[in-house]
């Protein structure tokens with residue numbers, strides 16, 4: 293179980309995330325929505341450790357991660373989709389995923405045969421690339437991939453780490469119409485496995501409606517709605533805060 297308790301960050305006088313308390317269970321997919329500047333990405337950054345909270349806590353399975361760096365949080369099971377800049381852009385796709393698998397397994401594994409060990413890592417990396425439909429591009433240089441394939445590689449790297457929590461920040465942003473379903477299928481497959489906690493920041497409400505079990509709404513850094521997707525989307529607070537419709541218009 294991932295929990296945030298009174299999670300808060302101030303930038304000068306501005307409270308970007310304001311005492312957000314929320315728990316996210318394994319097997320659930322929660323969409324985090326809200327207008328531009330609501331604090332969604334900042335909330336993600338506080339959970340994954342890219343930013344340190346001014347106040348409050350992040351807990352995973354009861355362990356307080358608040359004081360840990362982002363890499364240590366990753367090792368505890370918080371998996372956030374990487375940007376290409378965090379990968380090895382000048383190495384082949386397969387090498388990137390192999391290194392992620394190796395990082396997860398630990399480098400100090402005592403293997404009878406180094407070659408077998410290497411073969412085993414490659415086999416796992418290739419299986420993950422097949423899962424994200426990138427197997428045929430395994431020898432391409434990561435930086436040379438088209439945008440949609442780079443996003444798939446980011447998901448592959450995440451899968452290689454076998455996190456407890458998957459965090460996706462606008463996973464389909466900048467993708468062409470034919471690439472979007474591949475990423476959504478991948479998220480759907482992860483959800484179907486049933487044991488991961490999945491958090492998704494997404495602006496496209498059709499995607500949210502289809503994938504999420506639950507929606508939380510941030511507005512001015514505060515948690516203003518939390519619940520069943522259909523009910524939350526229909527609620528006056530969301531129609532007003534997110535879709536820009538006045539509550540009285542919704543009620544009418």
Ligand SMILES: Nc1ncnc2c1ncn2[C@@H]1O[C@H](COP(=O)(O)OP(=O)(O)OP(=O)(O)O)[C@@H](O)[C@H]1O
Nearest residue numbers: 303306307308326327328329330331332333334335
């Ligand atoms: N490092 C920072 N320094 C100062 N202010 C920041 C910083 N990071 C975020 N903010 C501010 O915090 C608020 C929340 O920003 P954030 O990017 O989290 O919003 P968001 O909901 O993800 O928006 P969007 O949907 O546009 O991505 C904004 O007012 C933003 O300007």
